[in-house]
Amino acid sequence: xxxxxxxxxxxxxxxxxxxxxxxxxxxxxxxxxxxxxxxxxxxxxxxxxxxxxxxxxxxxxxxxxxxxxxxxxxxxxxxxxxxxxxxxxxxxxxxxxxxxxxxxxxxxxxxxxxx
Numbered sequence: 022x023x024x025x026x027x028x029x030x031x032x033x034x035x036x037x038x039x040x041x042x043x044x045x046x047x048x049x050x051x052x053x054x055x056x057x058x059x060x061x062x063x064x065x066x067x068x069x070x071x072x073x074x075x076x077x078x079x080x081x082x083x084x085x086x087x088x089x090x091x092x093x094x095x096x097x098x099x100x101x102x103x104x105x106x107x108x109x110x111x112x113x114x115x116x117x118x119x120x121x122x123x124x125x126x127x128x129x130x131x132x133x134x135x136x
Contacts, residue, residue: 034131038112041078041087041125052086053114053125062086062109062127066098074098078109078127087125097131106132 044053061081067074075088076097089097101107113126 036128036130037093038126038128039089039093040123041127042090042122043087044124045121049086050117052080052084055080056086056111056114056125058111058114060111062111064089064097064101064107064109064129066101069098069102074102076101076107078125089129093129097129100131108132 044050063079063081063083064076065079065085066076073091073094075091075094077085077088079085088094097107107129109127109129111125112128115124117124
């Protein structure tokens with residue numbers, strides 16, 4: 022790809038930490054009980070046809086456990102659709118007494134693509 026600004030854009034941040042939202046739905050609490058600090062998580066964006074695509078956090082076995090905050094989804098989903106890659110690692114798992122939206126924290130590392 023060239024240097025055209027309409028083409029692939031670098032992510033806003035290459036490494037950042039984020040809370041995982043949506044943990045209170047379905048069987049996600051049971052899935053969260055299997056998660057440990059240091060675990061690798063998959064990041065999968067909604068299809069690009071969604072008006073506001075989210076980036077979903079999945080266990081390595083494929084089960085969705087939650088999604089990243091909207092402030093991050095706004096740029097990360099687009100970046101992933103444009104060919105970027107991102108990996109997530111669990112840095113904190115809170116107890117059931119912690120509010121669900123603060124219970125799981127991941128560190129995301131964004132990798133560029135060949136130009």
